[in-house]
Amino acid sequence: MKKASTTAAAMAVLAGITGYMITGCSPAGSTTPAKDAAPVAREEFDKAMQTPTKLTFWTWLPDVDQEVALFEKKYPQIDVTVENVGQGGEHYQKVRTALKSGEGAPDVIQVEYQYISSFNLTDSLLDLRRYGADDIKDDYVGWAWNQVSDDKGVWAIPQDVGPMGNLYRKDLMEKAGLTKAPATYQEYADAAKAVKEKTGAYISNLPTNDPAQVVGLLWQAGVKPFGYDGDKTVSIDVNSAKAKEVLGYWQDLIQKDLVSVDADFNDQYYQGLASDKYAGWLTAAWAPIFLQGTAADTAGKWNAAPLPQWEAGQNVSGNWGGSSDAVLKTTKNPIAAAELAKFINHDDESTAMFANKQFLFPAAKSVLEDPAFTGKKVDFFGGQEVNKLFAGIADTVDTDFQWLPFTDFAYSSFNEKVGTVIGAKGDLGAALDAWQADLEGYAKDQGFTVK
Amino acid sequence: MTTSTAPLAAPTAVPGTEKPRTSKRQRGMERSTLLTVLLWLCAGYFVLPLFWLLIASTKDNADLFSTFGLWFGNRFALWENLVSVFTVRNGLFLQWVLNTVLYAGLSAVGASVLATTAGYAFAKYRFPGDKLLFSINLGAIMIPLTALALPTYLLFNSAGLTNTPWAVILPSLVSPFGVYLMRVYAADAISDSLIQAARVDGAGEFRIFWQVGFRLLGPGVVTVFLFALVATWNNYFLPLIMLNSSSLYPLTVGLAQQQAASAAGGGAQALFSTVITGSLVSIVPLIIAFLVLQRYWQAGLTTGGVKE
Numbered sequence: 001m002k003k004a005s006t007t008a009a010a011m012a013v014l015a016g017i018t019g020y021m022i023t024g025c026s027p028a029g030s031t032t033p034a035k036d037a038a039p040v041a042r043e044e045f046d047k048a049m050q051t052p053t054k055l056t057f058w059t060w061l062p063d064v065d066q067e068v069a070l071f072e073k074k075y076p077q078i079d080v081t082v083e084n085v086g087q088g089g090e091h092y093q094k095v096r097t098a099l100k101s102g103e104g105a106p107d108v109i110q111v112e113y114q115y116i117s118s119f120n121l122t123d124s125l126l127d128l129r130r131y132g133a134d135d136i137k138d139d140y141v142g143w144a145w146n147q148v149s150d151d152k153g154v155w156a157i158p159q160d161v162g163p164m165g166n167l168y169r170k171d172l173m174e175k176a177g178l179t180k181a182p183a184t185y186q187e188y189a190d191a192a193k194a195v196k197e198k199t200g201a202y203i204s205n206l207p208t209n210d211p212a213q214v215v216g217l218l219w220q221a222g223v224k225p226f227g228y229d230g231d232k233t234v235s236i237d238v239n240s241a242k243a244k245e246v247l248g249y250w251q252d253l254i255q256k257d258l259v260s261v262d263a264d265f266n267d268q269y270y271q272g273l274a275s276d277k278y279a280g281w282l283t284a285a286w287a288p289i290f291l292q293g294t295a296a297d298t299a300g301k302w303n304a305a306p307l308p309q310w311e312a313g314q315n316v317s318g319n320w321g322g323s324s325d326a327v328l329k330t331t332k333n334p335i336a337a338a339e340l341a342k343f344i345n346h347d348d349e350s351t352a353m354f355a356n357k358q359f360l361f362p363a364a365k366s367v368l369e370d371p372a373f374t375g376k377k378v379d380f381f382g383g384q385e386v387n388k389l390f391a392g393i394a395d396t397v398d399t400d401f402q403w404l405p406f407t408d409f410a411y412s413s414f415n416e417k418v419g420t421v422i423g424a425k426g427d428l429g430a431a432l433d434a435w436q437a438d439l440e441g442y443a444k445d446q447g448f449t450v451k
Numbered sequence: 452m453t454t455s456t457a458p459l460a461a462p463t464a465v466p467g468t469e470k471p472r473t474s475k476r477q478r479g480m481e482r483s484t485l486l487t488v489l490l491w492l493c494a495g496y497f498v499l500p501l502f503w504l505l506i507a508s509t510k511d512n513a514d515l516f517s518t519f520g521l522w523f524g525n526r527f528a529l530w531e532n533l534v535s536v537f538t539v540r541n542g543l544f545l546q547w548v549l550n551t552v553l554y555a556g557l558s559a560v561g562a563s564v565l566a567t568t569a570g571y572a573f574a575k576y577r578f579p580g581d582k583l584l585f586s587i588n589l590g591a592i593m594i595p596l597t598a599l600a601l602p603t604y605l606l607f608n609s610a611g612l613t614n615t616p617w618a619v620i621l622p623s624l625v626s627p628f629g630v631y632l633m634r635v636y637a638a639d640a641i642s643d644s645l646i647q648a649a650r651v652d653g654a655g656e657f658r659i660f661w662q663v664g665f666r667l668l669g670p671g672v673v674t675v676f677l678f679a680l681v682a683t684w685n686n687y688f689l690p691l692i693m694l695n696s697s698s699l700y701p702l703t704v705g706l707a708q709q710q711a712a713s714a715a716g717g718g719a720q721a722l723f724s725t726v727i728t729g730s731l732v733s734i735v736p737l738i739i740a741f742l743v744l745q746r747y748w749q750a751g752l753t754t755g756g757v758k759e
Contacts, residue, residue: 097692103608293723297517
């Protein structure tokens with residue numbers, strides 16, 4: 001749901017340190033070996049759901065109480081406490097601390113896709129297959145399901161996703177003589193030049209502190225920078241020829257001063273969106289709503305389109321952000337906890353509520369195909385059916401993208417090795433090499449085999 | 452240490468500057484022009500962020516990001532923002548205010564009592580190991596609370612006290628700097644002959660401390676109280692790692708969480724103006740505490756001066 005914890009980059013480092021210190025000093029959390037047991041029987045399920053049970057759910061999603069209330073209405077014996085213990089880095093730090101200290105860990109947690117493997121590394125997540133997760137597999141967009149599952153199990157239920165598109169200022173584009181969104185990156189570069197010359201605006205911004213956006217753009221280009229076999233082997237390929245081509249393209253625009261290099265998600269950035277500094281943003285499906293909150297005065301001037309493509313006629317996208325709900329292995333009530341994670345992300349009323357009240361971009365097909373959702377005309381985008389556009393884009397996301405089991409480090413390392421070079425308008429190819437070396441070194445230090 | 456002497460010394464300096472007004476008028480003027488300019492610059496530097504906060508809390512989100520930061524926006528939305536501060540998430544903000552008052556209040560009272568007794572003892576009694584203990588105390592001043600937060604967390608976790616108010620209050624009761632300040636203050640403010648006289652009159656040691664010493668230490672106690680109050684009120688890191696329930700958060704952690712929720716991307720609530728107005732509301736009690744307690748602070752200092 002959120003763009004990955006960019007503002008919490010420092011926090012993430014801190015989280016790492018804290019994690020290790022606490023590992024050293026506390027009894028390890030109990031980890032029962034995973035059993036590939038038979039699915040939970042109907043009677044067992046009914047019995048569990050009718051026994052008075054208390055569950056704790058850690059999530060930073062505002063107003064999630066509404067969906068949880070639906071769950072409690074259906075299962076009156078289950079009492080769910082929702083806690084917001086922080087966002088992104090802070091949240092994961094607290095979950096890890098609680099797991100290590102063996103006390104106070106919640107039953108269900110919100111977890112972003114790129115952090116699932118970090119929790120699998122410590123064997124902390126419950127395999128949901130026993131609890132009927134496989135049965136609902138086809139109800140979600142395929143690549144989102146791939147993000148939460150591997151050949152060893154299903155580790156979470158997708159809550160929302162962030163397929164990427166191009167949000168742009170229609171008025172500024174028109175001033176520059178452009179009537180439609182650039183279809184290819186070549187056209188995009190030409191448009192950037194025209195927009196800068198005619199309006200003085202940057203066609204978009206490449207932030208110095210947002211690995212998630214850059215990774216999303218690499219994802220679109222078919223780069224496979226990360227891989228993890230679920231055990232001890234990782235593959236790291238952030239400086240592949242394709243990745244260098246993508247960042248080389250951006251380096252060119254940056255050095256010609258056609259794309260700005262501001263840190264994103266801070267006051268200055270919001271001011272840039274609200275004023276006419278940026279003429280667009282290559283961003284995710286959650287951004288249309290986000291813009292309405294921060295750049296309210298520019299209502300009606302925006303338009304949405306798919307991302308520019310590397311080859312004419314192509315139609316692919318990447319993903320930026322999104323979350324899922326996972327069950328921790330330490331839970332004493334796995335049946336009820338798994339049902340909570342499933343219910344809020346599968347029940348029609350609940351998923352519709354996520355999409356229409358909290359404005360999460362859904363991973364569930366039932367909502368993506370629901371005319372009430374896709375047919376909504378958004379005034380901020382001049383009456384455009386933005387949801388329909390992004391629902392279409394959601395089908396074009398590459399299905400086979402993986403993460404490293406140490407995303408915290410990979411992201412903070414990105415900011416240090418690549419982000420600073422973006423800011424300095426330097427050689428991004430060399431920056432990718434430095435990032436690659438840093439990641440490999442870290443992986444080896446941590447005892448991984450680098451493939 | 453310098454941070455403490457500055458406020459203590461300041462009031463005595465004020466009457467001093469008034470004296471030469473009649474005789475050396477010319478020199479006094481010269482000096483004061485330069486000083487005035489410097490002081491205005493300083494005042495501007497310190498007040499500007501506050502002014503920004505005040506202005507920004509009258510703006511809605513749109514104005515916040517599109518109008519000049521140091522002047523009012525197109526709409527005056529202070530009232531809306533205030534309503535939003537106290538109603539968002541079912542009025543959780545009020546709970547945070549109460550928590551902060553509780554944590555900061557208890558910590559400040561506890562810290563000043565502990566620091567006063569300890570400081571008095573260090574100043575007025577000789578006992579085995581007093582020098583060593585005091586040196587340890589001095590050393591402890593150098594260690595920031597933040598560095599101790601993690602070991603404290605581990606301690607509290609094994610005691611099962613994390614995610615309770617005690618996890619914030621107990622560590623905040625310890626104020627090595629307060630002990631140091633009170634020792635220095637007690638050494639000067641209470642003369643040994645006074646204690647001797649009380650002893651001759653047959654008062655017990657505790658009675659001497661409570662009825663003679665504590666009264667004379669008033670201004671020092673208020674100083675320690677204010678320091679501890681502000682420190683706990685503004686403490687972010689300790690409650691951040693200790694607490695897991697929104698209903699237990701103090702203002703600092705709560706507001707930071709709201710701020711994070713604003714920048715969350717999907718599912719975000721654009722609460723920027725709410726967070727800013729909440730920040731303004733959160734410092735009001737501190738300002739009031741300072742204004743009220745300042746009277747005791749200064750009054751005490753002048754009485755001390757006369758006695759000297």
